[in-house]
Amino acid sequence: EPEVTQTPSHQVTQMGQEVILRCVPISNHLYFYWYRQILGQKVEFLVSFYNNEISEKSEIFDDQFSVERPDGSNFTLKIRSTKLEDSAMYFCASSEALKRGHEQFFGPGTRLTVL
């Protein structure tokens, strides 16, 4: 069964460094999402992406964040200059469509630790 995959599973970085989190959505899916979950808190929406552009972004998704679909298969989240408060689990999701009944499929997540 097709799955969303994410790499790496765990990323440790120093504050101020750039990180790129990678996701491979399910191949025929057209809508892509990033969510994050700070330890002990809710899963929060970051951004949605369709047709090579951002559809919606939350207030969390500031200028330090960017997303890209560089090669038609990968979907990346870049954090330009990481802060301690960016430490969280980051989940990628994809869906085939936005029509009724189309669910979002989630990846296993990348745990980002900023030191």
Place this chain on the structure above:
Amino acid sequence: AQTVTQSQPEMSVQEAETVTLSCTYDTSESDYYLFWYKQPPSRQMILVIRQEAYKQQNATENRFSVNFQKAAKSFSLKISDSQLGDAAMYFCAYRSANIWGTSYGKLTFGQGTILTVHP
């Protein structure tokens, strides 16, 4: 803005028994979807069950069923005949069905409930 609240951080159940996880939400919209997602330890979230707000009938998927009370904005998940494999974090989530709105695609999650199943 929509909010989703799960007031039970942890629940436990004996194997083969029934457990109900609670979820309430707040929205001004009339058409939306509600979901329960299951996240086993170190695994991805998977969809357990979905309810469309315009449908009065409660959704059922095998041992999983919901009690959807639209007026009360309540959406609880009942797990019957609990199995050891049901142990996981369960998230309730909301999604707008307004295709012209700005929040059409995104999911809004509750805090999650950790379910422990005792043999």
